[in-house]
Amino acid sequence: MSSLSLTVKRFSLSRARLGRAALVSLACLWLSAAHAGLFDDDEARKAILDLRQRVESTREDLRKSNDDNAQMRRSLVDLQSQIESLRADLAKMTGQNEQLARDVSELQRRQKDIAQGVDDRLRKFEPTKVAVDGREFTADPAEKRDFEAALAVFRKGDFPAAQTAFVDFVKRYPQSGYGPSALFWLGNAQYATRDYKEAIANFRSLLAQAPDHARAPDAALSIANCQIELKDSRSARKTLEDLVKAYPQSEAAQAAKDRLTRLK
Structure with a gap:
C-alpha cells in the first residue's frame, strides 16, 4: 500500500472518532436535560449555556478537522505532483546522459579513425x-x-x-x-x-x-x-x-x- 493511501485511511479514522465523540457529547446533553427539573432555573440556564458551548466547540473542532483534512489532501496531491515531475526530470536526465555517452563514444571512434588515417598517409611518404x-x-x-x-x-x-x-x-x-x-x-x-x-x-x-x-x-x-x-x-x-x-x-x-x- 502506498504512503498516500495510508494517510487517507488515517484521516478517515480520525474523522470517525470525532463523530463518535460528538454523539457521546449529545447523549450527555440529553441526560443533563432529563435531570434539569431537579435544579432551579439558574442552574438550568447555566447547564444549557454550558451544553451549547460544548456543542459549538464540538462543531468548531469538526470544522477545523475537515479543513485540516482538506489541506492535507491538497498537500498530498501537490507532493504527488512534485514526485511525478521529479521522476520525469530524472528520466530526461538519464536519457541525456545516455546520449552524451554515445556522443563521446562516437567522438572517440572518429578521433581514432582520423589518427589512423594520418598515420597511414605519413607512412605513404615515409622513406x-x-x-x-x-x-x-x-x-x-x-x-x-x-x-x-x-x-x-x-x-x-x-x-x-x-x-x-x-x-x-x-x-x-x-x-x-x-x-x-x-x-x-x-x-x-x-x-x-x-x-x-x-x-x-x-x-x-x-x-x-x-x-x-x-x-x-x-x-x-x-x-x-x-x-x-x-x-x-x-x-x-x-x-x-x-x-x-x-x-x-x-x-x-x-x-x-x-x-x-x-x-x-
Missing part, C-alpha cells in the same frame, strides 16, 4: 630502405614506385616508353640511390632503339657517378658495343682494354677479352 643491384639506401615510396614502373615497361620490351620513363625518373630524382641503375637501364633502352650516342653518354655517366657499382662492368662493355655499332673500332678496342684492366674478375672482362680477339 623506406631498399636494396637494388647490391646497394642499400633509403627511398621515398613515390621514388620506389616510379623506378619499378619504368623497369616494368623495359621488361615488357616497350623500349621507347622505357626510355621516356627513365629519362623522367633521372630528371625528377637527380640524387636518388636508384640513379646508377636508372642510367644503366636507360642506356640499354637507347641501345635497343639504336640511339647509340645517347646510350654511350648515359653509360659513361653511370661510370663517373659510381665506378664501383655492380652494373659498372656491364656499362663499360655496353659502351664498347655501341662504339662497334657506330663502326668506331679503335674506340671500342680502347674501351675493352680499359674494361679488362678496371674489372679483371668480372664476367664483362671475360667477354671483353673474347671480343678483342675478334675485333679488327
Whole structure:
C-alpha cells in the first residue's frame, strides 16, 4: 500500500472518532436535560449555556478537522505532483546522459579513425630502405614506385616508353640511390632503339657517378658495343682494354677479352 493511501485511511479514522465523540457529547446533553427539573432555573440556564458551548466547540473542532483534512489532501496531491515531475526530470536526465555517452563514444571512434588515417598517409611518404643491384639506401615510396614502373615497361620490351620513363625518373630524382641503375637501364633502352650516342653518354655517366657499382662492368662493355655499332673500332678496342684492366674478375672482362680477339 502506498504512503498516500495510508494517510487517507488515517484521516478517515480520525474523522470517525470525532463523530463518535460528538454523539457521546449529545447523549450527555440529553441526560443533563432529563435531570434539569431537579435544579432551579439558574442552574438550568447555566447547564444549557454550558451544553451549547460544548456543542459549538464540538462543531468548531469538526470544522477545523475537515479543513485540516482538506489541506492535507491538497498537500498530498501537490507532493504527488512534485514526485511525478521529479521522476520525469530524472528520466530526461538519464536519457541525456545516455546520449552524451554515445556522443563521446562516437567522438572517440572518429578521433581514432582520423589518427589512423594520418598515420597511414605519413607512412605513404615515409622513406623506406631498399636494396637494388647490391646497394642499400633509403627511398621515398613515390621514388620506389616510379623506378619499378619504368623497369616494368623495359621488361615488357616497350623500349621507347622505357626510355621516356627513365629519362623522367633521372630528371625528377637527380640524387636518388636508384640513379646508377636508372642510367644503366636507360642506356640499354637507347641501345635497343639504336640511339647509340645517347646510350654511350648515359653509360659513361653511370661510370663517373659510381665506378664501383655492380652494373659498372656491364656499362663499360655496353659502351664498347655501341662504339662497334657506330663502326668506331679503335674506340671500342680502347674501351675493352680499359674494361679488362678496371674489372679483371668480372664476367664483362671475360667477354671483353673474347671480343678483342675478334675485333679488327
